[in-house]
Amino acid sequence: MTGKRDLLAVARLFWLGSRSKLLSGALLALATVLCGITLLGLSGWFIAATAIAGLSLTTALAFDVFAPSAGIRFLALARTASRYGERIATHDATLEVLAELRERLFRGWAVAGAARAMAARPARLLFRLTNDIDALDSLYLRVLVPLFSAAGAAIMAGLALGFIDWRLGVATAVFLVAVGLGVPALAARRAHKPARRRAHALEVLRARSVDLVRGQGELIMTGRIMAQREAIAQADERLAQADDSINRVETRVNATLGVAGAGLLAAVLFAGAQLAEAGRIGAPVAALALLVALTATEPFAALRRGAVELGRTLVAVGRVGPRLQQDVGAPANKAPDAPLTAVSMAHVTASYPGGSVPTLANVSLRLKSGERVAVIGASGAGKSSLLAVIAGEMTIDRGAVASLPSILFTQRTELFHDTLRGNLSLADPSAVENAMLAALQAAGLAPMVQNLPHGLDTMLGEGGSGLSTGQARRLALARLILQNTPVWLLDEPTEGLDPDTANDVIARVRQVADDKTLVIATHIRREADIADRILRMEHGRIVADARRGTEAYTIMLESLRPE
Structure with missing residues (x-):
């Protein structure tokens, strides 16, 4: 497994690189989720309440349509603005950090010994500076930000339903945290080995392809050209097998989260019906509860891809983390003590x-x-x-x-x-x-x-x-x-x-x-x-x-x- 020091070295680079943008991006992502939950819940309540109010002239005249409609418009605009701001902030911060990371790694591999080792296998250096660094964007964009948003959605849904019935709110929040976070965590564990195999197979495939292109003359003269082609085919086959394993994990995660979401909706629908039958809530509030539960499951779906790619990200962390822990800014040799x-x-x-x-x-x-x-x-x-x-x-x-x-x-x-x-x-x-x-x-x-x-x-x-x-x-x-x-x-x-x-x-x-x-x-x-x-x-x-x-x-x- 990836060492804690390597992970902390990468996390420290993210934190020190664009702290304000990283925090603002996460908060905007949470705001987007909360606006979406509130918007759909309020819309469901408004539609149901309007339908019921229209059954009689007295209730129709007394019903206030302006405040809810204004709230719906505000939430729709706020959700759009926060979504746009979140994409700008998170991607801008990530690209800045990755650009700095490329420079630091390039300087790190320029120190004594490292440059010569990398020059012997240029495909490995290319892989480190491209695929490994690109894999690190998932750490923030597809893991930390969705995790923060999903946790906020679970709390928001639990509070909203808790005002209707505290037992329903607690049960919903616990279910969302247990299933919504537990399933991606299990998926990350299941996908870790295939992701590692995929990363290694991709690097081997690239290295062997580069060797074939650069050394085809020598390979032909020594009669090894067909062996090299077979080696490339074997690496490609291992890559395909790893991709299939990862896709199977992702498919199971989708299915599990879908079943869990349907189960939550059914449970909230049943609880809402029971509360309505007991006269504790009306149909508009029941509609609000159902739509809040529906929207609260959406952020957890965003964790799916991040969980599946977490293994690849951790492999990249293990490769680049040790280089980040070294002091590459120190001069190679000290200055002479003697004058002139x-x-x-x-x-x-x-x-x-x-x-x-x-x-x-x-x-x-x-x-x-x-x-x-x-x-x-x-x-x-x-x-x-x-x-x-x-x-x-x-x-x-x-x-x-x-x-x-x-x-x-x-x-x-x-x-x-x-x-x-x-x-x-x-x-x-x-x-x-x-x-x-x-x-x-x-x-x-x-x-x-x-x-x-x-x-x-x-x-x-x-x-x-x-x-x-x-x-x-x-x-x-x-x-x-x-x-x-x-x-x-x-x-x-x-x-x-x-x-x-x-x-x-x-x-x-x-x-x-x-x-x-x-x-x-x-x-x-x-x-x-x-x-x-x-x-x-x-x-x-x-x-x-x-x-x-x-x-x-x-x-x-x-x-x-x-x-």
């Missing part, structure tokens, strides 16, 4: 989860502010791991790391289906247009942007399609410039670019990074040539350290690939 120090590492050992050999082994390093360092070595020597540890994107096993705020710039350019302005805003959401244009100018993209009909509002395709590889790398460089962090970590920044573009990018990095601390992991001479210091790594250790002007520096620089 940008990065400090003391006897650091780090390894990837499940790895038997550390990627960094007892590494100690100190970089001064403004220093430019190139890190060289064969593939797998630990260069990228060194940058990841400095950036705080990799958890260390032993040692201590301190660094100023840093940003990691890799050969993989992450661009999104958004405008140029939107992609640049990721670096600095508060950046004005002039600052963006200045960053584009520094990165060498200003002439291209000036020739675009929509300028910064030009829409890019998925993954930045519409830009060449060089233009995409320049846009990422503009984003780097715009973020303006003191430490830049460049991991093979010009890999895959043609020589002219690569040389221009490196020249611009040299120009705009005057006051930055640069750490460049590279195999290429042109990238290392801007460094004042070169480190060579082997098997996760720093085995050589040379500064510009020394023979060792020249030898290490000449050993690199020229292009």
Whole structure:
């Protein structure tokens, strides 16, 4: 079962996100229900009383039709207004909370270790940010709000019928609470396992479908394409079975609530007839009692869907709740204590989860502010791991790391289906247009942007399609410039670019990074040539350290690939 801490973490986010809207939405939902009960009860009384008053001229002339009709009109308008307000308030509050939740989860999965684990299974990350979060809207819209309204309806019906006969009021309220809340609670329990199976089957189906689309070449070459299709069919079959189980539970809930509602109406009708026969109430009051009982059962029907989906909601809570309990706002590494120090590492050992050999082994390093360092070595020597540890994107096993705020710039350019302005805003959401244009100018993209009909509002395709590889790398460089962090970590920044573009990018990095601390992991001479210091790594250790002007520096620089 879902842990209480996870559920409290999600509930706390709802409560702190839009408390006033959540409360107003619940109160408006209750007002809608109460107006509906009063409206139908008053209408039934008015129709019956009018019919009886019309039997004789004396009673017809004495009967006041204006006050009840005015009350009916007021209740009808109030019910419409409260229903509209309830939909606006509840959905607006829910959408705000879910938007904040997506941002918090995205930041949570960007911390050390989590991002790499999610990157290995992107379908899982997509599922968490879409289906799991969408499932949480049921917690408020389909569980808490209908529950509040249904409880209010039971109390209102009990009070209304209690004025007619206290025994009838108490019996009605107890019946509504026991059956109206008990049946959905039992349905939630019965639907919990199928809902969990459905959530897992849907995630497996999506993951296997994504694997089929992305890896169909490899699957064909290894002869596994048919096996993958069969695996997708099996996941789809399990999903269908779970859907059937949930539908059966929902059908039984509908039938049970329908029978219970009919039984309540029959009981109230019988009690009303007995009271009328005894002369304690008249036909109009009996009609009022019957219609109040009829309307009081409606809010409990709204709990049906929420109860059936509660299992899916609790699964989502269990998945996202632990991430909400973590402090994702804390910096990855603390700042160095020594003045003029940008990065400090003391006897650091780090390894990837499940790895038997550390990627960094007892590494100690100190970089001064403004220093430019190139890190060289064969593939797998630990260069990228060194940058990841400095950036705080990799958890260390032993040692201590301190660094100023840093940003990691890799050969993989992450661009999104958004405008140029939107992609640049990721670096600095508060950046004005002039600052963006200045960053584009520094990165060498200003002439291209000036020739675009929509300028910064030009829409890019998925993954930045519409830009060449060089233009995409320049846009990422503009984003780097715009973020303006003191430490830049460049991991093979010009890999895959043609020589002219690569040389221009490196020249611009040299120009705009005057006051930055640069750490460049590279195999290429042109990238290392801007460094004042070169480190060579082997098997996760720093085995050589040379500064510009020394023979060792020249030898290490000449050993690199020229292009």
